[in-house]
Amino acid sequence: MSQTASIKDVATHAQVAVGTVSNVLNYPDRVSQRTKERVLKSIAELGFVRNDAARQLRAGQSRTIGLIVLDVGNPFFSSVARAAEDAATALGSVVLVGDSGQDSSREAHYMDLFQEQRVQGLLISPVGDVGERIDTLRERGVPTVLVDELADTDRCSSVSVDDQEGGYLAAKHLLDLGRRRLAFVGTPSIRQVASRLKGAQRAVAEVSGASVEVLDSAGQTVLAGRQVGNSLVERAPELRPEAVFCSNDLLALGVMQSLTMLRTVRIPEDIALIGYDDIDFAISAVVPLSSIRQPTEALGRTAIELLAEEQDNGGTKHRAVVFTPELVVRQSTAGSVG
Amino acid sequence: MSQTASIKDVATHAQVAVGTVSNVLNYPDRVSQRTKERVLKSIAELGFVRNDAARQLRAGQSRTIGLIVLDVGNPFFSSVARAAEDAATALGSVVLVGDSGQDSSREAHYMDLFQEQRVQGLLISPVGDVGERIDTLRERGVPTVLVDELADTDRCSSVSVDDQEGGYLAAKHLLDLGRRRLAFVGTPSIRQVASRLKGAQRAVAEVSGASVEVLDSAGQTVLAGRQVGNSLVERAPELRPEAVFCSNDLLALGVMQSLTMLRTVRIPEDIALIGYDDIDFAISAVVPLSSIRQPTEALGRTAIELLAEEQDNGGTKHRAVVFTPELVVRQSTAGSVG
DNA sequence: ACTCGTCTTTGAATCGTTTCATTTGTTACG
DNA sequence: CGTAACAAATGAAACGATTCAAAGACGAGT
Numbered sequence: 155m156s157q158t159a160s161i162k163d164v165a166t167h168a169q170v171a172v173g174t175v176s177n178v179l180n181y182p183d184r185v186s187q188r189t190k191e192r193v194l195k196s197i198a199e200l201g202f203v204r205n206d207a208a209r210q211l212r213a214g215q216s217r218t219i220g221l222i223v224l225d226v227g228n229p230f231f232s233s234v235a236r237a238a239e240d241a242a243t244a245l246g247s248v249v250l251v252g253d254s255g256q257d258s259s260r261e262a263h264y265m266d267l268f269q270e271q272r273v274q275g276l277l278i279s280p281v282g283d284v285g286e287r288i289d290t291l292r293e294r295g296v297p298t299v300l301v302d303e304l305a306d307t308d309r310c311s312s313v314s315v316d317d318q319e320g321g322y323l324a325a326k327h328l329l330d331l332g333r334r335r336l337a338f339v340g341t342p343s344i345r346q347v348a349s350r351l352k353g354a355q356r357a358v359a360e361v362s363g364a365s366v367e368v369l370d371s372a373g374q375t376v377l378a379g380r381q382v383g384n385s386l387v388e389r390a391p392e393l394r395p396e397a398v399f400c401s402n403d404l405l406a407l408g409v410m411q412s413l414t415m416l417r418t419v420r421i422p423e424d425i426a427l428i429g430y431d432d433i434d435f436a437i438s439a440v441v442p443l444s445s446i447r448q449p450t451e452a453l454g455r456t457a458i459e460l461l462a463e464e465q466d467n468g469g470t471k472h473r474a475v476v477f478t479p480e481l482v483v484r485q486s487t488a489g490s491v492g
Numbered sequence: 493m494s495q496t497a498s499i500k501d502v503a504t505h506a507q508v509a510v511g512t513v514s515n516v517l518n519y520p521d522r523v524s525q526r527t528k529e530r531v532l533k534s535i536a537e538l539g540f541v542r543n544d545a546a547r548q549l550r551a552g553q554s555r556t557i558g559l560i561v562l563d564v565g566n567p568f569f570s571s572v573a574r575a576a577e578d579a580a581t582a583l584g585s586v587v588l589v590g591d592s593g594q595d596s597s598r599e600a601h602y603m604d605l606f607q608e609q610r611v612q613g614l615l616i617s618p619v620g621d622v623g624e625r626i627d628t629l630r631e632r633g634v635p636t637v638l639v640d641e642l643a644d645t646d647r648c649s650s651v652s653v654d655d656q657e658g659g660y661l662a663a664k665h666l667l668d669l670g671r672r673r674l675a676f677v678g679t680p681s682i683r684q685v686a687s688r689l690k691g692a693q694r695a696v697a698e699v700s701g702a703s704v705e706v707l708d709s710a711g712q713t714v715l716a717g718r719q720v721g722n723s724l725v726e727r728a729p730e731l732r733p734e735a736v737f738c739s740n741d742l743l744a745l746g747v748m749q750s751l752t753m754l755r756t757v758r759i760p761e762d763i764a765l766i767g768y769d770d771i772d773f774a775i776s777a778v779v780p781l782s783s784i785r786q787p788t789e790a791l792g793r794t795a796i797e798l799l800a801e802e803q804d805n806g807g808t809k810h811r812a813v814v815f816t817p818e819l820v821v822r823q824s825t826a827g828s829v830g
Numbered sequence: 831a832c833t834c835g836t837c838t839t840t841g842a843a844t845c846g847t848t849t850c851a852t853t854t855g856t857t858a859c860g
Numbered sequence: 861c862g863t864a865a866c867a868a869a870t871g872a873a874a875c876g877a878t879t880c881a882a883a884g885a886c887g888a889g890t
Contacts, residue, residue: 158610158632160876171840176878186838201632206608207548208876211845216545226573232565236591248605251589253574267586270544272496294496294539376776411778414752438714440749440778498846509870514848524868546846549875 159200168196179204210272219461220268222252222261222278223301229433230450231279234301237454238277245462247274258282269296275461277301285309297464299457302346304474311460311472313453317346320446320479321353324399324428327444327481329361331426331489333397336366339382339409340401341374347401350430354399367395371405379408386425387416394425397487403429403436406443410486414440427486442484449477497538506534517542548610557799558606560590560599560616561639567771568788569617572639575792576615583800585612596620607634613799615639623647635802637795640684642812649798649810651791655684658784658817659691662737662766665782665819667699669764669827671735674704677720677747678739679712685739688768692737705733709743717746724763725754732763735825741767741774744781748824752778764825780822787815 165172170189177184178193185193196202210216219242223231239249250273252264258281265287268276275297278284288298288310298310305312328336336358342348351368358364369385371378379400386394386409400406406429413419413427421427421441429436432447456475463473503510508527515522516531523531534540548554557580561569577587588609590602596619603625606614613635616622626636626648636648643650666674674696680686689706696702707723709716717738724732724747738744744767751757751765759765759779767774770785794813801811 173841174839201628203607205549205610205876207545207554207610210545211543211549212878214845226564227567227570229565232570269541272543272545290539376773380776408776415778435714438718438746440753511871512869543846550848552875
């Protein structure tokens with residue numbers, strides 16, 4: 155047959171009522187052994203596959219959860235997505251991933267799409283201000299969980315990582331090494347980056363004689379990092395910072411490349427270097443890179459859990475879970491207090 | 493209202509028949525201006541959103557295309573997926589991405605899921621042998637396109653890249669530089685890698701006095717590359733190859749890290765180095781890495797096109813499109829013929 | 831033989847949309 | 861005034877699953 159069989163075809167073939175076939179599929183205990191076998195045989199012979207659209211229509215809800223990320227190419231998000239998928243699978247749901255690419259029109263497109271699909275809920279790393287849209291969704295019974303962004307708990311739940319704490323940890327670590335003149339590399343116009351800087355400044359304020367210089371990079375890429383690195387190499391040695399904290403690992407790797415290539419600066423002896431995110435490349439860099447690890451698996455898993463909670467309480471109660479990042483020390487900041 | 497309005501609610505509110513509302517949505521030309529405005533106003537007021545499940549059920553088909561990749565974390569696949577999404581969007585379809593993680597049970601899970609969703613078609617980078625399952629799908633009217641794998645055109649269509657040609661290009665380039673003693677790094681147990689090696693050997697056979705040594709790496713990662721790199725550094729200089737071709741960029745970056753860190757070997761003077769895939773990191777390596785670029789955007793786009801073709805001809809005709817990879821020369825193989 | 835209870839099976843109603851044969855309304859023309 | 865031609869609007873049927881009240885089957889107890 156070139157067409158897919160329906161439950162009715164199965165019923166006819168097995169000489170039972172459609173309700174019975176449905177019961178075999180959904181409540182096997184209600185059906186006698188003999189009938190069950192006959193129905194299952196017919197299903198196999200006809201190659202019957204459930205039509206999910208019909209199921210959803212009847213059920214009024216899908217088994218689908220929408221996830222909108224800023225960039226699937228970013229290991230941070232693909233890891234979160236992976237964890238969310240696994241957690242959802244365990245609950246019998248499926249995750250649809252939409253990539254907004256930091257573009258709010260794409261973001262809106264996916265939000266519309268997911269509404270048409272009647273998703274159970276929405277996980278989103280917002281690009282722009284989605285507050286109002288989330289209100290609308292809530293009114294329509296679609297719970298939303300913000301990912302990597304702290305939520306106003308009057309509005310919705312969220313899972314995020316304490317960026318300020320992460321920044322504090324990184325700077326504190328550098329200070330503990332005995333370094334005093336720090337540099338922060340990144341683009342503080344990004345909310346997460348700004349928080350990391352703030353944390354770093356807090357750590358510096360706690361130590362007398364310590365300072366942090368902000369080097370605004372042109373983006374958060376390896377290339378941008380190399381530019382910053384080159385500018386450091388060009389400085390007179392006594393004007394160089396003793397330690398550099400980059401707001402992500404790509405930047406740090408770029409800085410590292412400049413410094414090691416030109417061979418005038420040693421890592422960590424002359425400049426200690428730390429990044430953020432702990433991507434896979436960090437450990438396998440020329441000088442293994444210290445970093446701040448974010449619990450991506452926990453983020454994804456918790457996002458699904460919070461969604462389940464909202465479904466239970468009817469979307470009336472919201473909760474903001476904040477994870478604490480973790481310092482990972484490697485060779486780029488090795489060495490005792492100097 | 494906390495419940496979503498249906499087309500019936502809209503009809504009542506606008507005082508028209510349900511068919512009219514449907515026409516406003518699908519065939520605006522059939523409806524008079526006055527009525528249209530009234531209906532649109534009601535839609536806005538009630539916050540009506542189409543129920544896609546009902547639509548699909550009636551239509552008998554979804555607007556969805558399934559894509560199963562080996563690893564979304566891999567830039568190669570995320571780039572292909574991105575391109576496929578864009579092409580599908582232009583056709584009014586949506587791509588659902590499933591990550592098999594090289595596990596055939598996960599692969600099977602997604603295939604089942606996509607069948608229940610009544611996808612328009614399936615794009616897949618197969619893990620195991622999916623020939624039979626594809627036959628079944630074809631019988632049921634679900635066209636399939638193999639991605640990054642050559643298909644038997646009696647069975648289905650495919651888009652792939654000529655790996656042997658890519659290997660040939662890389663080796664030829666190294667030979668053109670005047671290098672004679674080449675080394676190939678990779679794990680030839682992977683089909684794609686084996687083809688690249690074969691191509692390299694063909695190029696070597698064309699030049700008298702040229703040779704290629706195969707260094708089987710433990711995986712295709714940066715770490716595996718560094719191990720190979722270390723073993724090269726340990727060799728007596730005269731036993732080292734004059735050029736190294738790695739079966740992917742991660743390996744090449746690992747090799748590069750070993751060689752540059754130990755500072756006894758210069759790239760490209762002592763050893764010319766080339767990778768494969770041209771990932772973003774290649775250009776921003778310590779020594780910008782030459783590589784073989786695969787047309788990921790074209791792969792994704794063409795996959796969607798082939799699917800559309802199959803839908804047109806009813807899945808009776810299949811076509812295998814093979815792309816040619818492209819040599820990208822950077823500093824790691826710079827320098828005139830020796 | 832009759833009733834009661836339990837287990838199985840039945841089939842009509844329902845979900846929200848699209849489709850399409852019909853009906854209704856309007857205009858133009860002889 | 862009659863009617864042909866066309867445009868617009870109608871509403872019932874269909875898609876395929878699930879649900880659930882009702883019917884049927886069967887054995888046990890009296």
